[in-house]
Amino acid sequence: MDNLTPKTPKLLIVDDQPHNLGILFDFLTRSGFKIFVALDGESALQRTEVTEPDLIILDVMMPGIDGFETCKRLKQNPSTQDIPIIFMTALSDTVDKVQGFKLGAVDYITKPIHQEEVLSRIQTHIKLYHLQNQLQTKTEELAHLNQNLEEIVQARTQQLIEQEKTALIGRLTQGIVHNLRNRIQLILSYKCLATGEMTEEAVSPETTFAYLEKMAEVTWDMSQILDNLMHKSKMDHSLQLTSLNVNDILKKELDFWQANLQFKHKVKKKYVLDEHIPLIPLVYTDISQILDNLIGNALDAMWDKEEQTLTIITRQDEDNLYIDVQDTGCGIPPENLSKVFDPFYTTKPLKGEEKQRNQPTGTGLGIYTCMQILKGFGGDIKVTSELNKGSIFTVRIPKQNNG
Ligand SMILES: Nc1ncnc2c1ncn2[C@@H]1O[C@H](COP(=O)(O)OP(=O)(O)O)[C@@H](O)[C@H]1O
Ligand SMILES: [Mg+2]
Numbered sequence: 001m002d003n004l005t006p007k008t009p010k011l012l013i014v015d016d017q018p019h020n021l022g023i024l025f026d027f028l029t030r031s032g033f034k035i036f037v038a039l040d041g042e043s044a045l046q047r048t049e050v051t052e053p054d055l056i057i058l059d060v061m062m063p064g065i066d067g068f069e070t071c072k073r074l075k076q077n078p079s080t081q082d083i084p085i086i087f088m089t090a091l092s093d094t095v096d097k098v099q100g101f102k103l104g105a106v107d108y109i110t111k112p113i114h115q116e117e118v119l120s121r122i123q124t125h126i127k128l129y130h131l132q133n134q135l136q137t138k139t140e141e142l143a144h145l146n147q148n149l150e151e152i153v154q155a156r157t158q159q160l161i162e163q164e165k166t167a168l169i170g171r172l173t174q175g176i177v178h179n180l181r182n183r184i185q186l187i188l189s190y191k192c193l194a195t196g197e198m199t200e201e202a203v204s205p206e207t208t209f210a211y212l213e214k215m216a217e218v219t220w221d222m223s224q225i226l227d228n229l230m231h232k233s234k235m236d237h238s239l240q241l242t243s244l245n246v247n248d249i250l251k252k253e254l255d256f257w258q259a260n261l262q263f264k265h266k267v268k269k270k271y272v273l274d275e276h277i278p279l280i281p282l283v284y285t286d287i288s289q290i291l292d293n294l295i296g297n298a299l300d301a302m303w304d305k306e307e308q309t310l311t312i313i314t315r316q317d318e319d320n321l322y323i324d325v326q327d328t329g330c331g332i333p334p335e336n337l338s339k340v341f342d343p344f345y346t347t348k349p350l351k352g353e354e355k356q357r358n359q360p361t362g363t364g365l366g367i368y369t370c371m372q373i374l375k376g377f378g379g380d381i382k383v384t385s386e387l388n389k390g391s392i393f394t395v396r397i398p399k400q401n402n403g
Pocket of ligand 2 (some may be wrong): 139293296321362366
């Protein structure tokens with residue numbers, strides 16, 4: 001036997017004629033099968049349950065329940081329905097072979113038995129049966145693997161989304177702390193100046209008044225920042241459509257980036273802003289998030305470069321506003337240009353897997369998220385890049401909101 005049927009195959013032969021049974025029993029035992037026999041349909045059903053044969057040879061003409069009926073009942077029972085059945089008929093029988101096939105039989109043999117032929121039919125069908133079983137097992141294994149894979153992907157996706165959110169919140173918090181701490185420091189110094197604590201000299205009422213005014217200014221500024229933040233934290237897009245000046249959003253965003261040491265100390269900044277761009281109905285957080293992602297990517301691309309220049313341009317044509325975010329970073333090889341828009345495409349290590357100190361980490365959701373946001377109102381992002389020279393990401397925002 002071959003490796004498809006590793007154990008001795010079991011056959012159940014069902015025939016009411018002991019003589020015929022004897023012949024089959026002898027030659028099939030000699031051919032390497034383990035043989036079980038039954039003399040009628042009823043006992044065939046019982047024997048099948050107990051012996052679990054690999055194949056059944058079933059006489060059609062039998063007293064009591066005949067071969068067809070026996071076959072029907074075997075096919076109705078889930079534990080026996082897959083076992084291949086070969087019908088056996090005498091040459092003189094006038095049975096309807098088609099009916100047998102319809103009932104699920106795989107083959108017919110005729111008595112008197114032609115041994116070689118019977119043997120090869122039996123072998124073929126057992127082989128098929130085992131192949132089918134293997135296929136079934138493999139399919140189930142695959143389905144199981146697939147299920148596992150789906151679960152893993154889902155869990156990983158969730159993890160990455162969480163990481164991206166955490167990163168955003170982290171940058172936001174950094175920005176808030178930086179912006180407020182500086183101003184609080186300023187207020188404290190004005191207070192010293194206003195009261196003369198610093199100089200230990202008498203302070204004129206005018207000077208005191210001037211410093212109080214300055215303090216009020218800074219306080220006003222702080223409340224502006226907080227308002228802006230409230231704006232930032234409201235994520236309900238549909239409710240937040242207001243006429244906005246993209247330059248203003250950009251300036252606030254850049255102010256936030258001052259909290260970042262690389263941005264503040266290493267990066268040369270060039271801003272060329274078209275001061276005539278019109279107000280456009282937009283969601284504040286949409287635009288600030290897009291800018292935040294692109295500026296973040298530009299800094300990441302330049303993090304280990306000596307020369308770091310960030311250029312941001314706002315411009316317009318008849319129908320659109322454009323924001324170019326240009327860096328002098330690592331650039332993107334041409335074959336990867338379109339991949340940057342794919343969710344989860346990242347060339348950065350995941351958080352916790354950095355190889356070098358301060359190495360930027362990524363999730364690959366930044367640009368994808370920007371695109372999703374922009375799609376909402378008919379905008380998009382285009383990129384041009386030169387390896388080891390730098391990249392330009394251009395955001396297009398339609399003047400007519402198509403959202
Ligand atoms: N300014 C850029 N310069 C070079 N490569 C960039 C730039 N922006 C994005 N990329 C490439 O696109 C990838 C995807 O960016 P993004 O979607 O923001 O995800 P992440 O920043 O988390 O990796 C980055 O990992 C990087 O390979
Ligand atoms: Mg990014």
